[in-house]
Amino acid sequence: MCGIVGYTGKQSVAKQILDALELLEYRGYDSAGMAIVDETNGQVQIRKRAGRVADLEKVWKANPVNGICGIGHTRWATHGGVTTENAHPHRQGLVTLIHNGIIENYHQLTEEYDLADHLLSQTDSEVAAGVLNALYERMDHDPLLSIRHFVKELQGSYGFCIMFEDRPGEIYA
Ligand code: GLU
Numbered sequence: 001m002c003g004i005v006g007y008t009g010k011q012s013v014a015k016q017i018l019d020a021l022e023l024l025e026y027r028g029y030d031s032a033g034m035a036i037v038d039e040t041n042g043q044v045q046i047r048k049r050a051g052r053v054a055d056l057e058k059v060w061k062a063n064p065v066n067g068i069c070g071i072g073h074t075r076w077a078t079h080g081g082v083t084t085e086n087a088h089p090h091r092q093g094l095v096t097l098i099h100n101g102i103i104e105n106y107h108q109l110t111e112e113y114d115l116a117d118h119l120l121s122q123t124d125s126e127v128a129a130g131v132l133n134a135l136y137e138r139m140d141h142d143p144l145l146s147i148r149h150f151v152k153e154l155q156g157s158y159g160f161c162i163m164f165e166d167r168p169g170e171i172y173a
Contacts, residue, residue: 029074080122
């Protein structure tokens with residue numbers, strides 16, 4: 001059972017996310033990660049690793065990123081082993097997301113959206129990111145329209161926090 005959190009506001013987000021992930025530790029997990037809109041350049045930066053939230057904090061401290069908008073995840077692996085590349089967030093094109101649940105039709109979606117050559121992990125979740133990115137491009141970067149189409153494509157169970165590279169400060173859940 002994973003934990004999923006998003007924050008956008010006025011306060012520095014990294015500490016908020018790390019604190020929230022610590023509060024979610026009771027749910028059980030094998031990896032942790034976060035994505036933050038970097039205040040220096042507006043780009044979404046990902047920090048993640050297999051292991052504990054304390055390990056993620058070390059990764060972040062070694063290579064900090066700060067901002068006021070971000071998402072965080074603790075993973076309970078269902079598709080793909082417990083590795084840093086399989087930890088969330090996942091990025092495909094303009095889309096960065098974290099996912100709680102299982103996308104049952106991810107093999108079919110990988111073929112339909114021709115994603116195989118673009119995937120860096122073995123997870124169903126990264127396929128979901130690829131599908132949403134394709135729809136977002138196809139639908140003139142309209143977040144709500146593309147998310148509406150996106151969820152119609154999915155079979156399974158899911159909670160998502162989603163950020164789009166060209167919409168800093170916004171989180172879709
Ligand atoms: N199915 C996804 C994965 O294996 C998400 C698992 C979860 O809910 O943590 O990465």
